[in-house]
Amino acid sequence: MRSAEFVPPHGTRVDINDRRLMKRIMALGEVGGLPGGGCNRLALTDADRDGRNLVVAWMRDLNMNVAIDVVGNIVGTWQVGTGAPVMTGSHIDTVRTGGLYDGNYGVLAGLEVIETCQERGIEPRRPLAVGIFTDEEGARYAPDMLGSLVYVGGMLPETAHDVIGIDGTRLGDELERIGYLGATPCPGVVPHAFVELHIEQGPLLEVNQVRIGAVTGVQGISWQEVTIEGQSNHAGTTPMHLRKDPAFAAAKLTVFLRDLATRLAGNQVCTVGKIDVHPNLTNVVPSKVVMTLDVRNTDESILQSAEADIARFCEELAVAERVRIVRRPLARFEPVIFDDRVVDLVESVARDRGNSVQRMPSGAGHDAQMLARLCPTGMIFVPSHGGLSHNVNEHTDEADLVSGANILLDVMLRLAGTNF
Amino acid sequence: MRSAEFVPPHGTRVDINDRRLMKRIMALGEVGGLPGGGCNRLALTDADRDGRNLVVAWMRDLNMNVAIDVVGNIVGTWQVGTGAPVMTGSHIDTVRTGGLYDGNYGVLAGLEVIETCQERGIEPRRPLAVGIFTDEEGARYAPDMLGSLVYVGGMLPETAHDVIGIDGTRLGDELERIGYLGATPCPGVVPHAFVELHIEQGPLLEVNQVRIGAVTGVQGISWQEVTIEGQSNHAGTTPMHLRKDPAFAAAKLTVFLRDLATRLAGNQVCTVGKIDVHPNLTNVVPSKVVMTLDVRNTDESILQSAEADIARFCEELAVAERVRIVRRPLARFEPVIFDDRVVDLVESVARDRGNSVQRMPSGAGHDAQMLARLCPTGMIFVPSHGGLSHNVNEHTDEADLVSGANILLDVMLRLAGTNF
Numbered sequence: 001m002r003s004a005e006f007v008p009p010h011g012t013r014v015d016i017n018d019r020r021l022m023k024r025i026m027a028l029g030e031v032g033g034l035p036g037g038g039c040n041r042l043a044l045t046d047a048d049r050d051g052r053n054l055v056v057a058w059m060r061d062l063n064m065n066v067a068i069d070v071v072g073n074i075v076g077t078w079q080v081g082t083g084a085p086v087m088t089g090s091h092i093d094t095v096r097t098g099g100l101y102d103g104n105y106g107v108l109a110g111l112e113v114i115e116t117c118q119e120r121g122i123e124p125r126r127p128l129a130v131g132i133f134t135d136e137e138g139a140r141y142a143p144d145m146l147g148s149l150v151y152v153g154g155m156l157p158e159t160a161h162d163v164i165g166i167d168g169t170r171l172g173d174e175l176e177r178i179g180y181l182g183a184t185p186c187p188g189v190v191p192h193a194f195v196e197l198h199i200e201q202g203p204l205l206e207v208n209q210v211r212i213g214a215v216t217g218v219q220g221i222s223w224q225e226v227t228i229e230g231q232s233n234h235a236g237t238t239p240m241h242l243r244k245d246p247a248f249a250a251a252k253l254t255v256f257l258r259d260l261a262t263r264l265a266g267n268q269v270c271t272v273g274k275i276d277v278h279p280n281l282t283n284v285v286p287s288k289v290v291m292t293l294d295v296r297n298t299d300e301s302i303l304q305s306a307e308a309d310i311a312r313f314c315e316e317l318a319v320a321e322r323v324r325i326v327r328r329p330l331a332r333f334e335p336v337i338f339d340d341r342v343v344d345l346v347e348s349v350a351r352d353r354g355n356s357v358q359r360m361p362s363g364a365g366h367d368a369q370m371l372a373r374l375c376p377t378g379m380i381f382v383p384s385h386g387g388l389s390h391n392v393n394e395h396t397d398e399a400d401l402v403s404g405a406n407i408l409l410d411v412m413l414r415l416a417g418t419n420f
Numbered sequence: 421m422r423s424a425e426f427v428p429p430h431g432t433r434v435d436i437n438d439r440r441l442m443k444r445i446m447a448l449g450e451v452g453g454l455p456g457g458g459c460n461r462l463a464l465t466d467a468d469r470d471g472r473n474l475v476v477a478w479m480r481d482l483n484m485n486v487a488i489d490v491v492g493n494i495v496g497t498w499q500v501g502t503g504a505p506v507m508t509g510s511h512i513d514t515v516r517t518g519g520l521y522d523g524n525y526g527v528l529a530g531l532e533v534i535e536t537c538q539e540r541g542i543e544p545r546r547p548l549a550v551g552i553f554t555d556e557e558g559a560r561y562a563p564d565m566l567g568s569l570v571y572v573g574g575m576l577p578e579t580a581h582d583v584i585g586i587d588g589t590r591l592g593d594e595l596e597r598i599g600y601l602g603a604t605p606c607p608g609v610v611p612h613a614f615v616e617l618h619i620e621q622g623p624l625l626e627v628n629q630v631r632i633g634a635v636t637g638v639q640g641i642s643w644q645e646v647t648i649e650g651q652s653n654h655a656g657t658t659p660m661h662l663r664k665d666p667a668f669a670a671a672k673l674t675v676f677l678r679d680l681a682t683r684l685a686g687n688q689v690c691t692v693g694k695i696d697v698h699p700n701l702t703n704v705v706p707s708k709v710v711m712t713l714d715v716r717n718t719d720e721s722i723l724q725s726a727e728a729d730i731a732r733f734c735e736e737l738a739v740a741e742r743v744r745i746v747r748r749p750l751a752r753f754e755p756v757i758f759d760d761r762v763v764d765l766v767e768s769v770a771r772d773r774g775n776s777v778q779r780m781p782s783g784a785g786h787d788a789q790m791l792a793r794l795c796p797t798g799m800i801f802v803p804s805h806g807g808l809s810h811n812v813n814e815h816t817d818e819a820d821l822v823s824g825a826n827i828l829l830d831v832m833l834r835l836a837g838t839n840f
Binding site for chain 1: 620621622623624627639641643653654655656657658659660662665667668670671672674675678681682688689690691692693694695696697700701702703704705706712714716750782783784785807809810
């Protein structure tokens, strides 16, 4: 791996422009900004269009070539060097009450990397590209990471166009309405390598007092909906031994999930986040409970074994409590493992710049997990205050934001000089 | 206890008129009748007024003196014999999707007792009265058993008038509107004794294949709302050991409640019927769970000990799971114990008529529990198919309905001849 290319002639280290990065983050945060802080730029709304227009204008200011593809992904490329580009990027759509950093930070740090190179006269060996992927949040159109999924060929553009949003709108219609139904085909250009800079959206770096996460991959996700049907009865007149109580069965399953996570340890997480009880009255033994299980692990075989344990427990529970239990898969993604060479590079660059580093999986989904299907891929995490994200109070210290962008600069330039 | 009074001169047993009883039950069931069966006569609606008018007309046909009191309770009295009346009665309001028997059966069996005596020339030693108590269900105006509570002096009429219903109406206004704001004061006449005939609304008689329940009292009820506050977090990025998960704490509490009921055994029942999770999303560790606990026992000291166990468990749980738990009482009624002499009488009369009998507490609330504050009181239960009640499919076999009415006849006549 050669790394001399990005050291300017005079030998000093190049840093990005802190003020310019922060100014762009704040300016984009004002588009769809919420009164008390945070912002709302649901995918393909007017606010998303205004955000896109702003960032595209900045790309054009940097003489980048801007391509809009058939699902509205924007790829801005600085045409320099030769061959396939080194790409970074993320998304600028937000959840309804989102923060200023989730996604936006990675995109704007990409622009900052390019502007820094341009003003310092650094000429990377390969083009540098910044991608803005459509509808990463999935908060308006399911599934999440829709734009990057189409970019890598995991979903047909026509299928994506026909997705109906939570507001009844058709994704293709909204793309056209806001002027971002482009002509560039999907699957898109295969990058030389892809690296995404993102806030952690979890508490680990903060808790461990570590500055940078070298992301090793993305947890596999198994979502299922469990419907438990028992028998509705009067809470006063029905003796305990005659009950078929789905609320009790749901509680047993929730406790089992925690025990399972504790037993599997490591990166295993299990969550019961949604519980709907029918008829949901104080004095009525419920007739039905519908609940969700969110089970994640970085190891596919452990994830499968967890799923098998849950299935077995549900069967036994149904017999013991005389209830009917039906499980329905809601989503299933295998774990994604990032390219060791990119992960190593992120780690060494971060250390070179004097940061403490932790290799860690991502618990959340990111566009990088889709790009990993196309090319060597990695991610850089910076700490999130209190682990908060998808929240108007989402916050990362400026020093960490700047530090992450500097690491992105070094990593992209090194990747441009690396032959995989 | 003397019982000769009601045996007619020729010495044969007197029975009520099956056909007439069933005809009245069906006729009343048509008032507010629902298309698929069952009926909807929420308290003080037009349908309730029509039901009242029908039953009052029947009372007048029997030359009963009809008194309407200040909360709309109707007491029809057959002025015979001397002294305080032997009273029966129940309610004719229903829940929104109610059955034909809950309440109505007891009132109409009362009329049938009086008509039978009148046509057979039986002259009880005391007046016989039939009460129709306002808003027993509490489905429109809280609390339930409101009319009988006011009748016995447990609530001021003015307080009752100011109760606002689920539809925003004021009880006093609706009473006046339907023409049932009467002049008879409350508390009402103190009966010599009170006995209420009712469907079980639970499964025990059916499961035990017993025909008649001699009701020993009404379970004490302790309702509380438990609010558990944790910390909302990303289900993927938050390691198990850093969570403050109120859904898990709620599950532990639900399992504890079951264990508590099993340990206390006997008549102890515990129910978690209502669970509301916030924000209730698959991939978010909840911030808050609000749930209800319904705990009942016939023994006040055991009920208090159950409450203390729950309080202690919640304190330990809050510490162990690092959540905040706030408990709020929603309702608390001490157990009601019926008069042994009345319970014994019900049991012996039922056996004399060839029925299997079970002494049992009532798990549901009934007007009789209010009247028990005024005079010797008891109840007669007949089986409910599948324990169903508050349901359009509520059903009791005609043979059981007739059997219960015959027992009511004998019990009322014996009570009229009994000096307490």
